[in-house]
Amino acid sequence: MKRDQPLREGFTTGTAASGAAKAATLLLLTGSAPPTVDVPLPGGGRMALxxxxxxxxxDTAVAAIIKDAGDDPDVTHGAAIGCRVSRLIGAADGSVVVDGGEGVGRVTLPGLPVAVGLAAINPAPRAQIAAAVAEAMRLAGYDGGISAVVTVADGEGLARKTLNPRLGIVGGISILGVSGIVRPFSHDxxxxxxxxxxxxxxxLGHDTxxxxxxxxxEALLRAAEPELPETALMQAADFFAFALAEAARRDFGRIVWAAFGGKLVKMAQGLQNTHAHRGDTDFSALAGWCAAAGWPAGLAQQAAAANTARHALEMAPSPAxxxxxxxxxxxxxxxHMRRFAGPGPSLTLLVFDFDGGLLGRFGEKPYSSLSDRVISS
Incomplete structure (x- = not known):
């Protein structure tokens, strides 16, 4: 794909589940389902699927929508998001009960927006699904109650490629989507x-x-910090500023970050997002840092012409x-970590070589002014 081409948007699992729920409800109540179904979006607007x-x-109607994530990398792209719909016996108030079935995870740990024991359907998509079903009920002139059970084909297998196991969500994926739309590289x-x-x-009471x-x-971080439980470890990908700010906002006492040399250069540049598409490596700045590290002037200048940050690091004349x-x-x-995290937490930065060796452990204690800054290695 050429970088100047517009990236195609997609829709969330919550929107897909809403479409499946509305189509199944129409089929149950009218005897037919449309080839496309129009659903409301949590952020406003509508989408036809x-x-x-x-x-x-x-006595049950089943429908499915194929999840389309557009040009965003998403493990659920192409998954069949389904819904089983049936009448609620004895309900006559237009109520809609939304639950998760096969392929939708169950919450087993506290701290999520969904209570322990419930299906991992976040509040915004849960409301979106209920609203889509209610629309179908009105179209059909039905004033009873409806049960809508969301399913995901191979959801348990897909979940193994996500953070769900770490979050204590078992048995499948989460149904997500604040806006209902997947915008490429927003990585919502x-x-x-x-x-x-x-x-x-x-x-769970973790302070670090x-x-x-x-x-x-993450594997190298786990080995370097063996006292950290698995639930205290998370893959932040390229969300450098976001992860630090979110951790600081929750008042964690210590934040540890593990990085390889290539990402370290992006972090040194102060990029909020260290993805290759979000900002190029500043090789001119890198050459200046090589000079500051005592490299010979000629070699430091050669670093400015390196192909990659890794290439520049491999140009070092000695391990020292x-x-x-x-x-x-x-x-x-x-x-920059301090800038993103604020003065509260203690910071630790672990830098690994490309072969997995630890190049250094660096730290800053909490401080409230620049004069308080302490860096140790």
């Missing part, structure tokens, strides 16, 4: 997972949280020179 499946099974679902992971860690950019750095550069970069990165 193609109905992939609709059939009757005795990932940011929600970070926030919810922090809520769980806080609810550990961030990493992915599975490999690499260690010195990492220390300079870590000092810059810690300054």
């Amino acid at each position: 193609p109905v992939a499946e609709a059939h009757l099974a005795g 679902a990932w940011q929600t997972s970070i926030s919810e992971s922090l809520d769980v860690a806080r609810a 949280v550990g961030f990493s950019t992915g599975r490999r750095s 020179a690499k260690t010195a550069l990492v220390a300079v970069l870590a000092g810059e990165a810690l300054g």
Whole structure:
């Protein structure tokens, strides 16, 4: 894809479930389901969705929508989000009961926006699903009650590729979506997972949280900080500023961040998001940091022409020179970590080499002014 091409938007699992619920309700109450179904969005507006499946099974109607995440990387893209709808016996008040079935996770830990024991359907999509069903009931002239059970094909398998197991959500994925729309590279679902992971860690009484950019750095973080429980570890991906601010907002006493050299350079630049598409490496600044680390002038200038940050680090004339550069970069990165986290928490930055070796452990104690700043390695 060319970078100047507009990126295609998609829709959330909550919107898909709303479409399936409305189509199934229409089928149950009128005997037919439309080829496309129009649903309300939590953030306002509406969206028309193609109905992939609709059939009757005795007193139950079943429908499904294929989740389309647009150009956003999303493990649920292409998944069949379904809903089983049936009449609530004895209800005559237009009530709608929303629950989760196969492939939808159940909450087992506190701290999430959904209570322990309930299906992992967040408040906004739960209300969206209920509103879509209510629309179908009005169209059909039905004033009884409806039960809507959301399902996800292979939801349990998909959940293993998400943070749900870490959050204590078992048996499937979560039904998410604050706006109902997936905007490419906004990564709303990932940011929600970070926030919810922090809520769980806080609810479990953890005072320290550990961030990493992915599975490999998380494994190294776990080995370097073995006292941290799994529920205190979370993959923040490229959301550098967001994760720090969210952790500080919940008053954690200590924040640990694990990074490789390439991400360290982005952190030293102070980029809020360290993804490759969000900001290029500033090799001119990197050359200046090489000089500050004591590299020979000519070699420091060569770093400005490096292909990647990793390439620049591998240009170090000795292990000591690499260690010195990492220390300079870590000092810059810690300054930005403090800027994003504020004065409250103690900060620890672990920097790993590309072969997994620990290049340095750097820290800052809480401070309220620049004169209080303490960096140790």
